[in-house]
Amino acid sequence: MSELRQRQPVSSSGPSQNTDSTPSRSQQRRADTEDSHGISVLDIIRVLATLVLASCGLSYYITNSESLLWGYRPWFTRWPVVKNYLTGPVNLTPVELSLYNGSDPSLPIYLAVNGSIFDVSANPLVYGPGGSYNFFAGRDATRAFVTGCFEEDLTPDLIGAEEMFMPVEDVEEAGITNAQKKLRLEREIRSARTAVGKTVSRWEGFFRNHKKYFQVGKVLDDGVVDPEKGKRVLCEGAQKQRQKRSEMKEGS
Numbered sequence: 485m486s487e488l489r490q491r492q493p494v495s496s497s498g499p500s501q502n503t504d505s506t507p508s509r510s511q512q513r514r515a516d517t518e519d520s521h522g523i524s525v526l527d528i529i530r531v532l533a534t535l536v537l538a539s540c541g542l543s544y545y546i547t548n549s550e551s552l553l554w555g556y557r558p559w560f561t562r563w564p565v566v567k568n569y570l571t572g573p574v575n576l577t578p579v580e581l582s583l584y585n586g587s588d589p590s591l592p593i594y595l596a597v598n599g600s601i602f603d604v605s606a607n608p609l610v611y612g613p614g615g616s617y618n619f620f621a622g623r624d625a626t627r628a629f630v631t632g633c634f635e636e637d638l639t640p641d642l643i644g645a646e647e648m649f650m651p652v653e654d655v656e657e658a659g660i661t662n663a664q665k666k667l668r669l670e671r672e673i674r675s676a677r678t679a680v681g682k683t684v685s686r687w688e689g690f691f692r693n694h695k696k697y698f699q700v701g702k703v704l705d706d707g708v709v710d711p712e713k714g715k716r717v718l719c720e721g722a723q724k725q726r727q728k729r730s731e732m733k734e735g736s
């Protein structure tokens with residue numbers, strides 16, 4: 485303390501003696517350099533942190549308290565997804581899956597599309613008991629997602645569902661050989677199967693990318709053979725949606 489009190493002020497008119505308490509010439513030069521730049525690394529960090537905080541605040545306000553990142557929600561920011569990642573996937577047989585249909589309030593509500601199980605507990609009004617789409621809960625009803633037949637098609641069996649995207653042969657065609665018809669049929673079956681695949685992927689993507697639903701696991705094959713597999717006829721609702729050959733444009 486006494487040393488500090490005895491410190492001499494630095495003379496502005498000339499070089500002072502370099503005692504222990506006065507800064508060395510190099511220290512002085514460094515301080516001068518910092519002063520001349522005006523912005524330190526700390527200042528930059530402060531500005532960036534303020535901008536990030538302001539952006540998060542604005543996003544939270546604009547997205548109605550839904551997101552701090554302007555709607556971008558990486559999986560690790562969603563607690564149920566992180567929890568599922570840590571605890572591991574929930575793979576269930578169809579019989580086990582049927583328990584998760586919302587009738588037991590202590591269990592989450594699951595549905596499956598194309599063998600992937602999704603947790604849809606966030607929407608009990610739609611998937612819970614009495615909900616408009618409760619029939620999807622506790623099962624893999626991929627076929628109904630394609631055909632829209634919510635009574636007959638609550639099954640994962642897609643065999644024959646492509647017929648929905650094939651034209652009804654309602655006219656006698658002249659000027660086309662059997663070989664040409666066969667080739668056309670093959671082409672139409674291929675594109676109908678692609679259409680089924682696309683519809684299934686769209687629904688799978690819907691649940692996978694939904695902000696409140698998330699995938700928990702896969703449906704396990706329990707070895708039980710569905711007696712109806714491959715024998716289902718196209719349901720009436722899907723039949724009605726089929727295009728007629730007579731209404732198709734030439735060459736399409």
Ligand code: HEM
Nearest residue numbers: 604607609610615616617620628629630631632633687694
């Ligand atoms: C292939 C046919 C269809 C499928 C697979 C399907 C599937 C679904 C699914 C899964 C949901 C729930 C979405 C969510 O979790 O947020 C939903 C909601 C809804 N769908 Fe459909 N749907 C179909 C056709 C229709 C049709 C034709 C209508 C109207 C006549 C319709 C009206 C609605 C309505 C109003 C909702 C909102 C939720 C509700 O009020 O129940 N859907 N649909």
